[in-house]
Amino acid sequence: MREAIQRSLRKLGCAPAYHQTDNSTAATYHLNGQAEMAGEERTYHPLYLELLSYYGMKPRRTHVRSPDENGDVEASNGGLKRALRQQLLLRGSPDFAGVAAYEAFVYGVMEQRNRGRQVRVQEEVAVMKRITQAALASYRERRLKVSAGSLILIQTNLYSVPTSLIGQIVTVRQYEWQVEVTYQQQLIQTMPRLLGRSQQHINYRHLVESLLRKPGGFRHYRYQPALFPQLVFRQCWDQFSAWYGEHKADLSYLRILRLAAQEMECEVAMALTLLLEPGVRFDEGDVAALVQTKTTPVPPPEAKAVARYERKPKL
Numbered sequence: 001m002r003e004a005i006q007r008s009l010r011k012l013g014c015a016p017a018y019h020q021t022d023n024s025t026a027a028t029y030h031l032n033g034q035a036e037m038a039g040e041e042r043t044y045h046p047l048y049l050e051l052l053s054y055y056g057m058k059p060r061r062t063h064v065r066s067p068d069e070n071g072d073v074e075a076s077n078g079g080l081k082r083a084l085r086q087q088l089l090l091r092g093s094p095d096f097a098g099v100a101a102y103e104a105f106v107y108g109v110m111e112q113r114n115r116g117r118q119v120r121v122q123e124e125v126a127v128m129k130r131i132t133q134a135a136l137a138s139y140r141e142r143r144l145k146v147s148a149g150s151l152i153l154i155q156t157n158l159y160s161v162p163t164s165l166i167g168q169i170v171t172v173r174q175y176e177w178q179v180e181v182t183y184q185q186q187l188i189q190t191m192p193r194l195l196g197r198s199q200q201h202i203n204y205r206h207l208v209e210s211l212l213r214k215p216g217g218f219r220h221y222r223y224q225p226a227l228f229p230q231l232v233f234r235q236c237w238d239q240f241s242a243w244y245g246e247h248k249a250d251l252s253y254l255r256i257l258r259l260a261a262q263e264m265e266c267e268v269a270m271a272l273t274l275l276l277e278p279g280v281r282f283d284e285g286d287v288a289a290l291v292q293t294k295t296t297p298v299p300p301p302e303a304k305a306v307a308r309y310e311r312k313p314k315l
Contacts, residue, residue, distance in 0.1 A: 202226030
């Protein structure tokens with residue numbers, strides 16, 4: 001919502017007196033306890049109020065479960081959705097190269113729909129207040145401590161970071177679609193922002209070394225599914241568990257996972273596929289040997305004699 005409001009205001013060049021919204025969680029939150037008993041179910045989020053205050057707008061919202069109070073907006077949303085569906089049919093495919101390409105498509109449809117509304121827009125703009133403020137940052141910055149499990153909690157979602165950061169304070173910038181982690185002013189990693197609540201973005205490359213130091217914790221690790229980057233890795237661990245005892249199965253699999261982190265994951269996955277097919281026992285050593293034979297060494301550059309240039313004396 002922060003990104004959308006600012007983009008709209010910058011395009012208009014001015015701000016209205018009120019910003020009206022429904023009771024979405026982006027702008028409001030549910031009240032508990034005495035406030036709810038007093039008749040209020042929801043109230044404005046402080047960050048939403050901060051944004052409106054910066055541009056000199058006042059908040060206004062519809063009542064709970066009363067979408068008809070925002071009827072003009074709801075009808076416009078319906079019209080936009082129908083227009084997008086029609087343009088996608090004309091385009092012939094709903095597939096896009098990325099979020100930026102899809103956004104450009106949506107903005108193009110909106111521009112086309114708004115061409116016939118410019119006269120009415122100018123009537124509204126004439127009574128609005130011009131904005132001169134610089135745009136607020138398009139991210140929210142937090143300082144978080146990395147847990148003993150090499151994880152950081154952003155709102156209700158978990159992200160893994162390298163184990164070298166355990167116990168350190170990192171700076172997190174939360175954008176609309178991505179999250180950036182920096183430490184001592186150095187960018188450590190960029191991750192896609194998780195949407196929703198109580199989700200996890202776990203990178204096995206961050207955790208495999210610490211798990212190898214205590215392999216006994218792997219079998220009951222809370223986020224174990226994230227440590228199977230492809231289906232064949234899970235099949236490998238299941239087969240090891242059937243062939244060997246728990247300790248050897250977990251240790252061998254973790255060593256294979258470390259190999260995937262150090263080499264190319266696709267090469268390790270191919271080696272596992274080849275070794276699992278005949279059903280003959282193998283271990284991490286066989287996988288490493290097969291991966292190394294598939295890696296073609298780069299030949300050293302051939303030494304060539306450099307022609308010597310002799311400068312001729314001037315006559």
